[in-house]
Amino acid sequence: MNCNPQSxxxxxxxxxxxxxLRGVIGAVLAGLSxxxxxxxxxxxxxxxxxxxxxxxxxxxxGALLRRLGALYLAGHPEECDRxxxxxxxxxAHAALRGSNVFESVARDWREHEVELLEGWxxxxxxxxxxxxxxxxxxxxx
Amino acid sequence: MIEDLRRLAHGTAIAAxxxxxxxxxxxxxxxxxxxxxxxxxxxxxxxxxxxEYLESQALYQGVNVGIPISLEGGRLRYxxxxxxxxxxxxxxxxxxxxxxxxxxxxxxWPVQRAELDPYYVRAxxxxxxxxxxxxxxxxxxxxxAVLPAVDARWLMPFLWHYTPPMKDAPVWKWANAYGAELRExxxxxxxxxxxxxxxxxxxxxxxxxxxxxxxxxxxxxxxTASTFILCCGGIxxxxxxxxxxxxxxxxxxxxxxxxxxxxxxHSRGPAARVVxxxxxxxxQEQFNxxxxxxxxxxxxxxxxxxxxQESERLLNCSGVMQYEGDPDSxxxxxxxxxxxxxAGTWGPNLGDKVGILAEDLGSVLQAVKLRVASGHSxxxxxxxxxxxxxxxxxxxxxxxxxxxxxxxxxxxxxxxGLRRVQADWRVGELERRTALQFTTHVxxxxxxxGIGRCKLEPWLFDGRLAMTDSLxxxxxxxxxxxxxxSSAEGVxxxxxxxxxxxxxxxxxxxxFPTAGQANPTLTIIALALRLADFLKQRPQ
Numbered sequence: 188m189n190c191n192p193q194s195x196x197x198x199x200x201x202x203x204x205x206x207x208l209r210g211v212i213g214a215v216l217a218g219l220s221x222x223x224x225x226x227x228x229x230x231x232x233x234x235x236x237x238x239x240x241x242x243x244x245x246x247x248x249g250a251l252l253r254r255l256g257a258l259y260l261a262g263h264p265e266e267c268d269r270x271x272x273x274x275x276x277x278x279a280h281a282a283l284r285g286s287n288v289f290e291s292v293a294r295d296w297r298e299h300e301v302e303l304l305e306g307w308x309x310x311x312x313x314x315x316x317x318x319x320x321x322x323x324x325x326x327x328x
Numbered sequence: 329m330i331e332d333l334r335r336l337a338h339g340t341a342i343a344a345x346x347x348x349x350x351x352x353x354x355x356x357x358x359x360x361x362x363x364x365x366x367x368x369x370x371x372x373x374x375x376x377x378x379x380e381y382l383e384s385q386a387l388y389q390g391v392n393v394g395i396p397i398s399l400e401g402g403r404l405r406y407x408x409x410x411x412x413x414x415x416x417x418x419x420x421x422x423x424x425x426x427x428x429x430x431x432x433x434x435x436x437w438p439v440q441r442a443e444l445d446p447y448y449v450r451a452x453x454x455x456x457x458x459x460x461x462x463x464x465x466x467x468x469x470x471x472x473a474v475l476p477a478v479d480a481r482w483l484m485p486f487l488w489h490y491t492p493p494m495k496d497a498p499v500w501k502w503a504n505a506y507g508a509e510l511r512e513x514x515x516x517x518x519x520x521x522x523x524x525x526x527x528x529x530x531x532x533x534x535x536x537x538x539x540x541x542x543x544x545x546x547x548x549x550x551x552t553a554s555t556f557i558l559c560c561g562g563i564x565x566x567x568x569x570x571x572x573x574x575x576x577x578x579x580x581x582x583x584x585x586x587x588x589x590x591x592x593x594h595s596r597g598p599a600a601r602v603v604x605x606x607x608x609x610x611x612q613e614q615f616n617x618x619x620x621x622x623x624x625x626x627x628x629x630x631x632x633x634x635x636x637q638e639s640e641r642l643l644n645c646s647g648v649m650q651y652e653g654d655p656d657s658x659x660x661x662x663x664x665x666x667x668x669x670x671a672g673t674w675g676p677n678l679g680d681k682v683g684i685l686a687e688d689l690g691s692v693l694q695a696v697k698l699r700v701a702s703g704h705s706x707x708x709x710x711x712x713x714x715x716x717x718x719x720x721x722x723x724x725x726x727x728x729x730x731x732x733x734x735x736x737x738x739x740x741x742x743x744x745g746l747r748r749v750q751a752d753w754r755v756g757e758l759e760r761r762t763a764l765q766f767t768t769h770v771x772x773x774x775x776x777x778g779i780g781r782c783k784l785e786p787w788l789f790d791g792r793l794a795m796t797d798s799l800x801x802x803x804x805x806x807x808x809x810x811x812x813x814s815s816a817e818g819v820x821x822x823x824x825x826x827x828x829x830x831x832x833x834x835x836x837x838x839x840f841p842t843a844g845q846a847n848p849t850l851t852i853i854a855l856a857l858r859l860a861d862f863l864k865q866r867p868q
Binding site (some may be wrong): 243245303 | 479603604605768769771772773775776778780781782783784785786789
């Protein structure tokens with residue numbers, strides 16, 4: 188998972204003992220994260236389906252939407268956490284469901300809760316789904 | 329009658345009740361209205377009946393010291409004036425455009441929209457429309473256009489009416505429409521190649537006694553009249569007042585140093601690209617140039633509501649859709665082949681394009697039929713009729729009045745020995761904020777309504793980019809002899825009389841204190857008709 192897309196370029200630099208330790212901890216955390224993901228009521232395919240339903244596929248392919256998600260997180264680092272994003276997207280509801288997200292997107296458009304990312308105008312909820320997709324993809328990779 | 333000054337005797341004296349300088353939309357409208365009422369009118373025009381680039385037109389050359397404007401290319405100096413390159417797009421200014429808006433310094437007209445309403449009705453006829461316009465709702469119903477429910481807090485549909493084509497022109501042109509009447513009129517003396525050379529005034533410089541006009545081959549005439557009206561466009565009207573003040577060491581509203589200030593222009597250009605995963609067939613039936621069987625032709629777009637302008641403290645702004653060809657469409661393929669052939673090549677992927685064209689022959693034939701039936705340019709028709717999955721949102725943007733944006737006199741002189749114009753055009757940040765807000769509203773609504781998704785142009789949100797690099801001129805030069813309640817605020821009064829002058833008037837967009845977002849021609853005509861009515865009631 189990477190909240191700053193620009194930092195990826197630094198990852199290939201020299202690997203020391205401390206980096207190894209970080210790697211092991213990261214792998215354990217990623218494993219735990221994947222384990223808990225299975226307990227969540229959404230999957231990556233759900234996110235992609237939701238974005239398609241919003242009409243976001245007109246903007247571009249999954250790679251572009253993930254990049255927009257990363258850009259969103261760069262501007263909102265406090266949301267750079269899947270649990271946090273899931274909570275925000277769930278809103279007042281107990282779980283993250285497609286119907287809730289659709290309502291939230293429609294409300295965003297009405298109330299102009301929008302994000303401008305690389306010139307594209309996204310509903311804030313939509314941008315958060317893109318961000319979640321970015322984090323999920325990062326974890327899967 | 330129409331005469332050519334070059335063929336008159338040098339030193340000819342012409343007497344008239346009213347002298348109108350400039351034979352464009354305002355000048356011809358005024359001359360006809362006044363002449364029909366029995367007044368003797370001399371209509372002096374600097375150019376001839378045709379475009380004369382190296383002669384008359386070159387008198388429009390000038391100096392730019394601000395954002396460059398097309399001093400020479402944006403105006404036409406011959407009979408018919410700039411209507412000779414007019415697109416025929418008409419809309420009145422809105423109520424809010426006339427009001428004082430406390431968030432826009434120097435806004436507010438001394439007249440309100442309701443006072444112009446009867447003149448707009450007459451202006452529609454003068455501009456060549458066969459019958460009065462219906463309300464927007466009735467027009468849309470007649471055209472069977474059902475618009476999507478845009479968010480009425482921010483956006484409203486806006487209709488532009490296109491003048492009907494003439495036998496000899498694609499849109500209404502004043503020279504073509506009214507040339508014959510001017511030729512046959514016994515009390516309107518139209519003088520071509522009669523360029524302004526000098527004003528003479530009385531002792532206290534408050535009354536114009538005469539105006540000297542000269543041709544470029546050295547023939548001069550002196551016109552005496554009880555009333556003089558400048559109708560030379562948004563730049564030249566100011567220049568002539570500045571020259572008049574210089575020639576007479578004062579007068580011509582020079583006392584408050586407002587002549588030439590507040591130079592404005594509508595900016596036009598792309599604000600966003602709208603994309604859709606599907607063909608935009610439905611949207612193209614809504615936001616487009618729509619035609620009725622009886623020649624009614626309107627362009628349907630969107631504009632900021634007055635409430636949005638007020639609550640968000642914005643200028644006025646509107647937008648229309650310019651559709652891009654779907655690469656999978658036969659029409660696009662045919663267009664690309666045609667363009668390649670015009671350029672003398674077959675172009676790339678000819679075989680693929682021919683295949684697409686053959687598969688989509690029905691659309692191609694329909695597009696050809698539309699173009700032939702309308703008689704309009706291929707470019708305009710292509711945008712209207714082409715199968716599309718994307719479009720450009722084109723903005724028309726009001727500019728805020730700024731006293732530093734101005735016309736002055738340059739040191740260089742023209743062929744007649746008169747100082748050329750110097751333009752210092754400036755555009756502020758309120759324009760950018762207005763464009764961004766408007767485009768955001770449109771983008772949000774288009775997404776909400778499932779019309780498409782918008783990618784905004786960088787100039788909207790990146791303050792480092794010059795707006796004017798992305799926008800282009802409309803040649804609507806406005807505001808340089810603004811109408812106001814007093815000479816401390818403007819150059820002409822509510823009747824278009826120059827402050828401090830008893831018998832000098834100005835007509836045209838130079839008198840608009842603010843520009844609105846609509847094309848100015850209809851308002852220019854409405855104000856010219858109003859001025860004509862005012863002068864007809866005054867003893868000459």
